[in-house]
Amino acid sequence: MKDMLSWDQTLFKDSELFELDHIPEHFLHRNAQLQSLMFSMRPALGGGRPINCLCTGKPGTGKTTAVIKIFEEIEKHTSRIIPVLVNCQVASTRYAVFSHIFNKLIGYSPPSSGVSFKKVFSEVVKHLVEHERILVVALDDMNYLFYENEVNEVLYSLLRAHETHPGARMGVIAVLSDTGVPHMLDPKVESVFLPEEIIFPTYSVDEIRDILSNRAKLGFYPGVLDDSVLDRIAGHTFDLGDLRVGIDLLKRAGLNAEKRASRTISIEDVESAYERSRLVHLSYVMQSLKEDEKILLGLIADSSPANSGELYERFHSRTDLGYTRFYEMLKKLDAVSLIDVDFTGRGLRGRSRVATLRYRADEIKTRL
Ligand SMILES: Nc1ncnc2c1ncn2[C@@H]1O[C@H](COP(=O)(O)OP(=O)(O)OP(=O)(O)O)[C@@H](O)[C@H]1O
Ligand SMILES: [Mg+2]
Known part of the structure; x- marks a missing residue:
């Protein structure tokens, strides 16, 4: 009975680490992508327009996390650049995207009806010009703008603002989840967008193991997860290609072990967790x-x-x-x-x- 967990004991040192919206302190194997993003933002540090970027890759390859990391870095170093992360699953129309930007710049939301897009747009641009700020908009999950047929309008408004409003400086980081269908932009938009393409390849098994091992070290008490069990989790994660599955597996397998009052996670704990964890991606898509x-x-x-x-x-x-x-x-x-x-x-x-x-x-x- 010595090895059994009593009711107030837990395997989790910090269960926050296994939540999917947790921003990892150690963002491994994405240095090249972070550098490309940073490099594209550099002109803005000197007051110019940043280079537009297009980040592509399968679900769960670290695109959103990379953008959040870059934005944190920018906000730490300058107040001249204003980064705005727009979740296009939520803001899927031109009006919604600009309302979001308006809110970040001005501090409150424009009314959801009764105000024209033009009005919201010109307030945003006026604010930028008056305060000499450079706007960087990340359109995260831009796929949803394609589904709603709003993508050309949104990009066109952002990219050509300086023509109608001299002095306005904006850049776009477009984030596209690679779903196997090509997304085509209007040639008119394409010719002003001209993005630097940043590819997020799916992680190899070794990279997945490395990332999950790091999470486990921070989130579990020592000795909870041994290498063979970690290998099994990495294997399942690699099969589905979405790192979210691995993070969810760590959490559920840990809970399974606790339920058995065991101090270590077994292969069986992983296997029974997999029944649910493999559905993580399904749930993620369906909620949208x-x-x-x-x-x-x-x-x-x-x-x-x-x-x-x-x-x-x-x-x-x-x-x-x-x-x-x-x-x-x-x-x-x-x-x-x-x-x-x-x-x-x-x-x-x-x-x-x-x-x-x-x-x-x-x-x-x-x-x-
Ligand atoms: N290199 C990494 N190091 C640590 N954690 C990572 C890494 N890459 C991804 N993650 C974690 O995996 C999960 C998914 O990452 P993220 O949300 O950035 O993926 P995404 O590419 O934006 O996916 P989607 O296309 O579905 O939006 C997050 O919980 C994130 O913390
Ligand atoms: Mg994402």
Whole structure:
């Protein structure tokens, strides 16, 4: 009984370390990306416009974390540059993006209706010019601006502000999650954006092990996690390619060990945690779906694989939305890896297309 945990004992020295929104103090294996980002911001230190950046990589490869790190650094060193991180999952229209910027600069939000975009925009630009500030906007998860068809407008407004308002200096860090579908910008926008591309490759098994080992050292008491167990966690994480899975596995496996009143995490603790942790990415994506998208996903879950013509009939009778919206949503659900759609089918208006669920129907439905 000596080795058993009593009710007030825990394996966790600091459980905060295993939360997904924790900003790691040690951000390993991303020096090249941090340097490229910093280098692109340098002109702004001297009062010029920063170089625009485009960060790409699969989910959970450290893009958002890198931007947060760079912004912390900027804020430490100068008040001349104002960094604004916009989460495009939340702010997915031009108005919402600029409201967010307005709030950061001026300290309160413009009313959510009744004020034109033009007004909000010109207040933002006026503020920058008057206070001689340089704005750096990170459009995190810019994918969502594509889904809403707002991306060209947003970029165009940011990148051409200096033409209508001389003296306005703005730069953009665009962050795109690589979902396997190409995202094309309007050529007009592309020609003013001209970003420095910064690629976030998926981590190798060794890198994953290194990062998770570092987390475990800070978050668990000594001796809780041995190397063979860490290897197993790193392996699972590598298979799904999303570091979030590994962080969640550490946490859940730790809790499983506590439940058994054990002082060490076993392979079985990891395996039973994996049942849930592998769904971390699923939950992460699903929390960002809009009501109509959830309805569509639910319909697919009910009849996967579903013929897109029949699917549309059912979707239309539930939501009254037209084919174009339906088709856009189908593409989005495919892009975020929830379903597979065969987009090569040639039927009239795509009626021969088939949508297949990528997770079990019950896993999807409990999250709807
Ligand atoms: N190099 C690293 N060192 C330590 N922790 C990391 C590293 N890379 C990622 N993480 C952790 O992994 C999780 C996911 O990272 P992050 O949110 O930056 O990914 P992302 O590339 O923005 O993913 P998405 O495309 O899904 O938004 C975070 O909890 C972060 O702390
Ligand atoms: Mg991110």
